[in-house]
Amino acid sequence: MKYKIDSEKCRKCKMCLRSRCKAIISADKMYIDFNKCNGCGICSNICPMNAIMKVEEK
Numbered sequence: 001m002k003y004k005i006d007s008e009k010c011r012k013c014k015m016c017l018r019s020r021c022k023a024i025i026s027a028d029k030m031y032i033d034f035n036k037c038n039g040c041g042i043c044s045n046i047c048p049m050n051a052i053m054k055v056e057e058k
């Protein structure tokens, strides 16, 4: 299981960066580098907007 950021819900508060996860990228949009995500889910617990959700691995 990995995670992605729903840009419709994300308010760019950057709270998720506090997890110090190297997979979270702050650019025009916040996004998670799928190849670096280890599925720990810490960012998902931090996000106040519930913008970070699980995605199935293919």
Ligand code: SF4
Binding pocket: 005, 009, 010, 011, 012, 013, 014, 015, 016, 017, 030, 046, 047, 048, 049, 050, 051, 052
């Ligand atoms: S914590 Fe949630 S709302 Fe805030 S920047 Fe990260 S994904 Fe977006």
